[in-house]
Amino acid sequence: MNSAALTIGFVMLHTSPLDIPGTKDAGGMNVVVQAQAEALARAGHDVRIYTRRSDAAVPKRVEVQPGLAVIHLDAGPARLLAKGEHEAVMDEFGHLLDAELELDPVDLLHAEHWFSGIAALSVARGRKIPLVQSYHSIAAEPDSPLTDGERPESPGRLAGEKLLASEADLIIAVSEAERQTVIDRLGGDPDQIRVVPLGVDTELFYPCVTTVCAEQRDWLKRGGRPEVIVVGRLHPLKGFDLIIEAIALMPAETRPVLRLVGAPPPDGDEYAQGLHEAVARHGMLSTTAFDGALRRSELAERIRAATIMVVPSHSETFGLVALEAAASGVPVIARATGGLREAVIDGTTGVLVTGDDPQVWATEVANLLGDAERLERMGAAAREHAVNSSWIASGERLVEAYSLACAGRTA
Amino acid sequence: MNSAALTIGFVMLHTSPLDIPGTKDAGGMNVVVQAQAEALARAGHDVRIYTRRSDAAVPKRVEVQPGLAVIHLDAGPARLLAKGEHEAVMDEFGHLLDAELELDPVDLLHAEHWFSGIAALSVARGRKIPLVQSYHSIAAEPDSPLTDGERPESPGRLAGEKLLASEADLIIAVSEAERQTVIDRLGGDPDQIRVVPLGVDTELFYPCVTTVCAEQRDWLKRGGRPEVIVVGRLHPLKGFDLIIEAIALMPAETRPVLRLVGAPPPDGDEYAQGLHEAVARHGMLSTTAFDGALRRSELAERIRAATIMVVPSHSETFGLVALEAAASGVPVIARATGGLREAVIDGTTGVLVTGDDPQVWATEVANLLGDAERLERMGAAAREHAVNSSWIASGERLVEAYSLACAGRTA
Incomplete structure (x- = not known):
């Protein structure tokens, strides 16, 4: 003391x-x-x-x-x-x-x-x-x-x-x-x-250096799909539906793996059920994961194995997951709202997006996934941004x- | 050479x-x-x-x-x-x-x-x-x-x-x-x-020693749910539907987390869609994960973080996942069929189950999850069994x- x-x-x-x-x-x-x-x-x-x-x-x-x-x-x-x-x-x-x-x-x-x-x-x-x-x-x-x-x-x-x-x-x-x-x-x-x-816990959230990540990079080099991760309770406020619609607009062969992390809140799982239905309807069952709720160390592993994080939440007071992605060297595409405007430096550590048009989100995702140099630059800048917090x-x-x-x- | x-x-x-x-x-x-x-x-x-x-x-x-x-x-x-x-x-x-x-x-x-x-x-x-x-x-x-x-x-x-x-x-x-x-x-x-x-690759599949596993054990001690993992293509032969029905028979508060690992085969995802619907119908969305297909090192991490593996496949020539679970020190409840009867030593490294009655499977799962001493003994015997292969x-x-x-x- x-x-x-x-x-x-x-x-x-x-x-x-x-x-x-x-x-x-x-x-x-x-x-x-x-x-x-x-x-x-x-x-x-x-x-x-x-x-x-x-x-x-x-x-x-x-x-x-x-x-x-x-x-x-x-x-x-x-x-x-x-x-x-x-x-x-x-x-x-x-x-x-x-x-x-x-x-x-x-x-x-x-x-x-x-x-x-x-x-x-x-x-x-x-x-x-x-x-x-x-x-x-x-x-x-x-x-x-x-x-x-x-x-x-x-x-x-x-x-x-x-x-x-x-x-x-x-x-x-x-x-x-x-x-x-x-x-x-x-x-x-x-x-x-x-x-x-x-x-942000920079000892828990760190960039990809493990076997899993090496395998992921290797897999990408061999033509595998990049991975988009979205993290939050399965609640309408988190905008999971928007990212599903956005990915569905991409041609099937260029769609990334979509990893949805989180469980429904106790006051209902109608929204979660709708997400499962939307994924099935768009023929995305084989490229979408519903991870459920994860313990922190598991979350950290999955974030650093992802190519980008998307935060489509309708509002976030701070948007901690965006900072966790940054600490993991993962660029973030987030809605330009609330604390996310401070957590993501637009154009440097990620991209801020306005509005609810799935096509706009799909274009930002496709553009970033298609630009390896930009992905790497943003990832490095994101990590640097996060280690100061x-x-x-x-x-x-x-x-x-x-x-x-x-x-x-x-x- | x-x-x-x-x-x-x-x-x-x-x-x-x-x-x-x-x-x-x-x-x-x-x-x-x-x-x-x-x-x-x-x-x-x-x-x-x-x-x-x-x-x-x-x-x-x-x-x-x-x-x-x-x-x-x-x-x-x-x-x-x-x-x-x-x-x-x-x-x-x-x-x-x-x-x-x-x-x-x-x-x-x-x-x-x-x-x-x-x-x-x-x-x-x-x-x-x-x-x-x-x-x-x-x-x-x-x-x-x-x-x-x-x-x-x-x-x-x-x-x-x-x-x-x-x-x-x-x-x-x-x-x-x-x-x-x-x-x-x-x-x-x-x-x-x-x-x-x-x-089995015993350097890839090894028992729980990582931060993730420590956190999992700690979480269980604090009243968290144990985790049942099932691995395979989302195809009827793999019997995923049976394990969902079995878990649904358990009282909601004692249900384990159910982690389903695998993607639908290219000839159709009707079966996978039915699994998503069954999970929603039984009110299990908040305790079920659809992990999709995983790279090998990710699979290894998730197997060792699980409490038990269930292999309800209708037929398996060998049943490699059961051996991978064994190498991870994770007991297996498997159907008494084909190679699974050799991969699992009934009563020692896991339990063999006959038939398609979800209640029988539910009882075996509940009994094993409820017996910490047996879980530990079987996990250790399973690892020993696997390292010889x-x-x-x-x-x-x-x-x-x-x-x-x-x-x-x-x-």
Whole structure:
């Protein structure tokens, strides 16, 4: 422990950092919280992550590494909840959290997603400790059109997010894009928002040097198909349907292998089912893989074996997978939206694409796959871009922010 | 080159050893021929593999390693052929092969599958060199019922196989089961049949020691789902439908992840489409992966990360994947048929199952997954079983057989 060591309570009500991203409700947020918590624990801070128990088989307290524990609170039934069901357990979760902190106090609470923020707000107030808030994603404007398959937001969400923007001691944004959204949409005070960019684990995500990759390159040289990887929960927001339609427009003999990594979210697999049907309808079963959810090291292996990554998501607050691809030396074709505009340097580490025309996406994919020199140049630039973003640096900036929040409280 | 070095011509008309197994028409045979050819080349023999060009982009001659080349002959159109179409190009292939050998002779021809044997027979006769025949699979009896989805055999097949059983200088069987089939079904002379068991690459297939595997074990300890892997072309003969129905019978919360590795064969993807539909119908999209065809090193990684392998194939002459699982320390639940009865030692390295009742398969899977001690014991026994089978040993036995065939010719 260093002299300024903090005891930090992450609050992550609706998904456990122990879940595999791409399964259940777990996604980029799980990766981020676990990585930041690990970096903080390694720096000598004492970190607990409070989450709701969604599985009766998991022990109440799991020690992940020295200084980092995950604590499961029995709020609501011990099963996965669909997203709309979480609001009903926020109160109970808050009471259980308060009881935990009574026995084992923390210096501050850092809430992830608005559910957690609302559950933690009164606890932090009652205990006179700062509440730091991360949103991860922010509700769309009430009058904005829904993306195909997207559920309308619960009416509580925008109100809850606005409340947190005014009541939390500090807001952490992961990108300039998110900071601007907090100001524009939630009326956040610019002085209360700090941008702490995410990191990437460059020891896990590194360019192709393994046997698998050598075999892949060798295979490509012998006329094999290049590989396009898309990573995320199988949810309409991620735009998997768009990339399937785009690849279908390419002549069958020039189509790349399309690798879709991720599982359906707990609130339904109609979208996933539609993807399977679309692949069959376009005669792409023999060149498409549905990998399901992968553990992190498996994901890293598959990203570095891919030729390019495509991120067709309709919105991404940060777009961590794009940074993971960059660290793997893999160029990214991403939608020009939100944090992806910062994660991908257009024309240098990848390509940013606007709109939903599959032909436009198909052309970008075909152009990049067909230009070996550009692929290599972009891959190298991407890796260089990524190695400057470490989780240790991200953790250090977080601690600076925490200190500000604690100082604000004391003052 | 050692003093007894041979120049060996493998004939593999309908599928290239350069194709990824589990894609196109490539399967276990491609693995076997490539591995034996590599072992023979490493032992100082000069090996060529003659195959039909099915892709205009592939060069005519590909040097795979010193002493091993693949030669693509332009018989028929440069595209994939469905299985029934190959008989029409056998003659043309034979003529082109003969022209090649005129320029660059070999000491013997080793034909793989009956197409190749028929194409090579008159070439070998004309050049007075021995013809060694491997079947890999043998036509079912004309009156035997077809498995669901299986096409009736072409009328030429059984006749062709019988002709080869009487005319080839030597028949190579990969298992006692195959030897018996050649005798019973094709009227083969027992003295003309040698059993040369296949090998397994124990440097490629080894038990779980990587980060991925450590993460997998850690994940299981934390209540994650175990993983069942099934490997093969997505063809009814492989019985993928049976394992999907079996897993569907297990309670949803105890279902393992089901990983299906392989692509549809070129003669149709109706079966694959049915598998996708069955997985969706049973609500298993979130716990099922369709990996597509994998390169060998990727396959090895995924096998060793699995908890068990299931081989529900309706018939397997050898069942190489079962040996690959064994080498990876992964127990196998397989159908008690053909070579699988030799590849799996029932009760020691895995479990043999009879019949098509999904409940029976489900019970065996659940019992084995639920018994950590038995899993570990069987995994260790499987690895021990596999390390005694190397491709070098397999190659040496092949050379003994070739010498017999050559001596028979000279005598």
